[in-house]
Amino acid sequence: MKRPVVLTIAGSDPSGGAGIQADLKTITAFGCYGMSVITAVTVQNTMGVTGVEAMAPDLVAAQLDAVFSDIRPNAVKIGMAVCRETIEVLIEKLTEYRAEHIVLDPVMISTSGRRLLSKDAVDTLIHGLLPLAGLSTPNLPECEALTGQPIRSREDMILASLMLHRQTKQPVLLKGGHMTFSPQDSPEGSFREAAPVDCSDLLRTPDGVRWYRTPLIQTTNSHGTGCTLSSAIASCLAGGLSLPDAVAEAKTYLSGALAAGLDLGKGNGPLDHCFRIKPLS
Numbered sequence: 001m002k003r004p005v006v007l008t009i010a011g012s013d014p015s016g017g018a019g020i021q022a023d024l025k026t027i028t029a030f031g032c033y034g035m036s037v038i039t040a041v042t043v044q045n046t047m048g049v050t051g052v053e054a055m056a057p058d059l060v061a062a063q064l065d066a067v068f069s070d071i072r073p074n075a076v077k078i079g080m081a082v083c084r085e086t087i088e089v090l091i092e093k094l095t096e097y098r099a100e101h102i103v104l105d106p107v108m109i110s111t112s113g114r115r116l117l118s119k120d121a122v123d124t125l126i127h128g129l130l131p132l133a134g135l136s137t138p139n140l141p142e143c144e145a146l147t148g149q150p151i152r153s154r155e156d157m158i159l160a161s162l163m164l165h166r167q168t169k170q171p172v173l174l175k176g177g178h179m180t181f182s183p184q185d186s187p188e189g190s191f192r193e194a195a196p197v198d199c200s201d202l203l204r205t206p207d208g209v210r211w212y213r214t215p216l217i218q219t220t221n222s223h224g225t226g227c228t229l230s231s232a233i234a235s236c237l238a239g240g241l242s243l244p245d246a247v248a249e250a251k252t253y254l255s256g257a258l259a260a261g262l263d264l265g266k267g268n269g270p271l272d273h274c275f276r277i278k279p280l281s
């Protein structure tokens, strides 16, 4: 029997809401076989990140060798890449093994404000790793950091995604979860200050742009949404879906996991990755 295989390359979150733990739960929820290469161990919970220790780049390389020399993944998700040296290892190994369907979530700063990628790594990320990925999934602040283009409207999202697409020559999914402007504006995207009523993400491919709109779910439990979305897309690509369909399926899953209303921890709690799995009675 065959099962799509997905590899996540990311940091560990001991509270299980983001990073490797969120990725493996998501990959499993999509019926894929999950594998993980750990880039860093973080100390965090729903209230924030208090520590980060990067794995030695050689250890990351050895984990990649172990995986690729044995079980070839059908898709790869990359999350927290930590530092320049680790990114260089990822570029070398993913090129050597001709990894397919790479989805890169360019994690830079946690929602709680802790830096998860060193400043001097951004150039190597832009020029070395992003061009290798078949899709990058920046949030608005990450796309601003990668392009230098401020994003204050839907029009800015269209422009910034074009800039990033030109830089990387690869598709971009610009996530609108941090939107403070209304996505209900005219198709041209004129700026209107109002509370957002939906979460609009923008997919840019060489064929043009496509908006993915889902209702905004009123919750403070959104820890790990970006990790979950990118792993869900990688799982759908591993299963053979086209990129636009993979994004649509992943958004549906994410909305379900947010809406399920899991309420854990004292801070920004995790999603319910298991909402489609039948619980024990």
Ligand SMILES: Nc1ncnc2c1ncn2[C@@H]1O[C@H](COP(=O)(O)OP(=O)(O)O)[C@@H](O)[C@H]1O
Pocket: 138, 139, 140, 175, 176, 177, 178, 199, 200, 201, 214, 215, 216, 217, 218, 219, 222, 224, 225, 226, 227, 229, 251, 254, 255, 258
């Ligand atoms: N409250 C919410 N309701 C519905 N979807 C959301 C909500 N918050 C985030 N999302 C979705 O979660 C995904 C991750 O978004 P975002 O928060 O922008 O990224 P990150 O987690 O990387 O900061 C996007 O698809 C976004 O539209």
Ligand SMILES: Cc1ncc(COP(=O)(O)O)c(N)n1
Pocket: 010, 011, 012, 013, 018, 019, 020, 042, 044, 049, 079, 080, 107, 109, 110, 111, 112, 116, 222, 223, 224, 225, 226, 227
């Ligand atoms: C290991 C790891 N990877 C990624 C994130 C980002 O997730 P969030 O934006 O929800 O803080 C995180 N907090 N920890």
